[in-house]
Structures are given as C-alpha cells and as structure tokens.
Amino acid sequence: MNEKIKEIAARVQELRELSEISAAQMAKLLNVPLGTYQGYEKGEIDIPASILFGIAQSLNVDMSLLLTGESPRMHIFTVTRKGKGVHVERRSQYKYQNLAHNFVQKKAEPFLVTVEPKPAGTELATHSHPGQEFDYVLEGTLKVIIHNHEIILEAGDSLFFDSNYGHAMAALNDQPARFLAIIL
Numbered sequence: 001m002n003e004k005i006k007e008i009a010a011r012v013q014e015l016r017e018l019s020e021i022s023a024a025q026m027a028k029l030l031n032v033p034l035g036t037y038q039g040y041e042k043g044e045i046d047i048p049a050s051i052l053f054g055i056a057q058s059l060n061v062d063m064s065l066l067l068t069g070e071s072p073r074m075h076i077f078t079v080t081r082k083g084k085g086v087h088v089e090r091r092s093q094y095k096y097q098n099l100a101h102n103f104v105q106k107k108a109e110p111f112l113v114t115v116e117p118k119p120a121g122t123e124l125a126t127h128s129h130p131g132q133e134f135d136y137v138l139e140g141t142l143k144v145i146i147h148n149h150e151i152i153l154e155a156g157d158s159l160f161f162d163s164n165y166g167h168a169m170a171a172l173n174d175q176p177a178r179f180l181a182i183i184l
C-alpha cells in the first residue's frame with residue numbers, strides 16, 4: 001500500500017487516541033464496520049475522501065491535518081494553483097485534489113475529482129457519508145447512481161444531493177470525467 005496512505009492512517013489513529021475515542025466508537029460515528037475502520041487505521045484499506053471528511057469532523061480537526069500533518073494557516077483566503085491541490089489517493093478509478101487544504105475552519109471541502117473509465121459491466125460500489133454534496137461536471141460524461149436512481153451528467157451539468165444515501169460514479173464513453181465536488 002502507498003506510503004502516503006500509511007502516513008494518513010497513522011495520523012488518524014494518533015488523533016483518535018488523543019481525542020480518547022475508541023476505534024469502535026469512531027466506526028459507529030462513521031457508520032462503517034469496525035473491521036473496515038481498523039483496516040483504515042492500519043493503512044491496509046485506502047480511506048475514501050468522504051470518510052476522511054467524517055473523521056475530521058468527528059475529531060474536530062481540519063481535514064488538511066489528516067492529509068498533510070500540518071494545520072491550515074489561512075484565515076481570510078487561500079489560493080490553490082492549477083495542479084497544486086493536495087492529492088488524496090483513493091481507489092484507482094478516482095483521483096482527488098483538495099482545493100482548499102490550507103484554509104482554517106472550512107465549512108465545506110472542495111475537491112477536483114477525476115474518474116477513470118471502468119471496463120464495461122463493472123459493478124459500481126456505492127458509499128455514503130454524512131452531509132450533502134455538490135458536483136459540477138467540467139469534462140466528460142459522468143454516470144451517477146444515488147439511492148437506486150441513475151443520472152447522466154455532461155460537462156456543465158451539476159448535481160446537489162444528500163450524501164447520506166448510497167452513491168457511486170462512473171465515467172462513460174471510455175473517457176475520464178472531471179468534476180468539482182464540494183462536500184458539506
């Protein structure tokens with residue numbers, strides 16, 4: 001497993017222990033099985049960005065601290081130059097860049113997400129996380145499954161939804177899809 005994933009996992013475990021929250025309590029807060037959560041902390045399972053966001057909220061820390069080990073410093077504004085967002089490794093078909101990693105006490109987490117196409121017939125695995133999500137498609141065609149509904153989005157289309165419901169995304173037409181995701 002990637003070294004960065006192990007570093008994030010170690011920070012999560014350390015901050016959870018400092019907050020005197022058990023692994024079982026954190027798993028319950030995140031609505032994931034204890035074994036899955038323990039896999040996250042051991043660096044055996046890559047932590048989805050939505051789960052990292054939930055962990056940060058549960059520990060009352062900024063997600064940037066989990067990702068980089070550094071506390072954000074900017075209070076009035078922050079600029080993230082093209083290609084310079086903090087990369088969040090996830091599953092091979094998703095690439096995330098946090099676009100406001102250095103801003104203190106964010107009320108939302110903005111990401112630039114690239115979804116790579118999957119082979120035809122690949123089943124989509126849904127996930128959920130607390131809060132709401134806004135997605136704006138920049139390039140490509142994106143299939144989104146939300147609570148048993150299938151939605152096709154093209155460049156310029158947007159979607160706002162309750163992210164507590166299971167959802168999954170796939171790039172269509174054998175081309176990557178890029179979108180701006182804001183998790184609230």
